[in-house]
Amino acid sequence: MFFNKPLSTSKYIVVFFCLFGLNSAVFWAQNDTLVLKNNDQLIGEIKSMDKGVVTFKTSYSDSDFKITWLDVKFVRSAQSFLLTLSNGERLNSTLYTENSNYVTLQEETTKKTVLIADIVYIKPVKTNFLSRVVASISLGFNKTKSNNLNQFSVNSELSYTAYKWLFSGSYNSVRSNQDGVSETHRTDARLSLTYIMKKDWFFSSETNFLSNDEQKLKLRSTVEAGLGKFFIRSNKLFFGSGFGLAWNNENFSAINIENKNSMEAYGNITLNMFDFNDFNLNTDLSFYPSLTESGRYRADYKLNLKYDLPLDFFVKLGLTYNYDSKPIAGGSVSDYVIQSSFGWEFN
Structure with missing residues (x-):
């Protein structure tokens, strides 16, 4: 049987990188972070934000979380989003917080910082129709x-x-x-x-x-x-x-x-x-x-x-x-x- 034989150094390396790759995949599959005003932290995926409610998916819950957007004080995501601001401006941007209650938006070479409350719509930019x-x-x-x-x-x-x-x-x-x-x-x-x-x-x-x-x-x-x-x-x-x-x-x-x-x-x-x-x-x-x-x-x-x-x-x-x-x-x-x-x- 395989387990009766000692693993060679090369096999250890293969196993290590497989496990590292698996853990990295899990980590990067949950690359969005929200911190609420009560300091609760959620790691998962931002599905959308509309009409003042953000929908957030995690690996440890069968149901998506529904969170009032104004209760969020920190957000970080590597996804690209379609965003609408309260002044009507529409952007394709990532989201990350440098200072509490503010979000930095990066659209190509343009960078700007806005209040979290000024973001009124968020939708991940994906290619699939649904x-x-x-x-x-x-x-x-x-x-x-x-x-x-x-x-x-x-x-x-x-x-x-x-x-x-x-x-x-x-x-x-x-x-x-x-x-x-x-x-x-x-x-x-x-x-x-x-x-x-x-x-x-x-x-x-x-x-x-x-x-x-x-x-x-x-x-x-x-x-x-x-x-x-x-x-x-x-x-x-x-x-x-x-x-x-x-x-x-x-x-x-x-x-x-x-x-x-x-x-x-x-x-x-x-x-x-x-x-x-x-x-x-x-x-x-x-x-x-x-x-x-x-x-x-x-x-x-x-x-x-x-x-x-x-x-x-x-x-x-x-x-x-x-x-x-x-x-x-x-x-x-x-x-x-x-x-x-x-x-x-x-x-």
């Missing part, structure tokens, strides 16, 4: 004995982040049926592309779809493009607005109603509050005054309140409201949907 994707889906179901009412809802979101581009989309649907009443449904979907510019300005292009029985809409398609700016970007909230032009095309389910095409201006206000004791609030208001139909204006409002649960599960309460000052004959001026759902997020 590392840049965030997706979530939630489902809801309501049933009442009266009139045998059944209601089913789906709420989903998807985003992909590149260095200066952000692609996002969503799909939401509510279907209801009850005795003695025709089935009703409401479906909306959105595709958006955003290009981040200097000083928190951005260009956005978006396409929205809406199918709504209450307003006799078989399909409304709105394509819009314009400029926007983030006025506040911190580890607690985002606040911004935008403006531009939109082209609106409408097909109606009512008989003998011709399709409509119109040019509109639009203005938008968005507020996103997060990391308030696991609560997240996202609200958005868009206003569309028509440029080709005198006296007509539309408004779309959304409000989502989400509570984060363990293992990336969450519960969500949402409100969607649509207003049209000049609906077609038989259509409602306004429509709203309130959804409660349970879901899961992939990040």
Whole structure:
């Protein structure tokens, strides 16, 4: 047997370097370090930081740690990250702390030092597609004995982040049926592309779809493009607005109603509050005054309140409201949907 023979010097050297290489691999696989304000130290891998929470993976825990970013006083990593600062600046950089509560950023030959609190977004720069994707889906179901009412809802979101581009989309649907009443449904979907510019300005292009029985809409398609700016970007909230032009095309389910095409201006206000004791609030208001139909204006409002649960599960309460000052004959001026759902997020 092999163990009955003495090892030669060369074999000792081989074994030594194998063990050294293994230990080095383990060490360098855990090359990120965080030190918290209570002096707890974590060694592992920074997975991401968004909305004030850093996700940190270690070899000694099956679950990733979720840590409030403002509780970090020291960080060191050899990884390359996509970073966003509170002033809107975006960088590809490594992270390391020289002085407590400050981080030194190194982008090629440029070096700068910023407060840890001024970093509002961190994403490792990797080549694989899934590392840049965030997706979530939630489902809801309501049933009442009266009139045998059944209601089913789906709420989903998807985003992909590149260095200066952000692609996002969503799909939401509510279907209801009850005795003695025709089935009703409401479906909306959105595709958006955003290009981040200097000083928190951005260009956005978006396409929205809406199918709504209450307003006799078989399909409304709105394509819009314009400029926007983030006025506040911190580890607690985002606040911004935008403006531009939109082209609106409408097909109606009512008989003998011709399709409509119109040019509109639009203005938008968005507020996103997060990391308030696991609560997240996202609200958005868009206003569309028509440029080709005198006296007509539309408004779309959304409000989502989400509570984060363990293992990336969450519960969500949402409100969607649509207003049209000049609906077609038989259509409602306004429509709203309130959804409660349970879901899961992939990040």
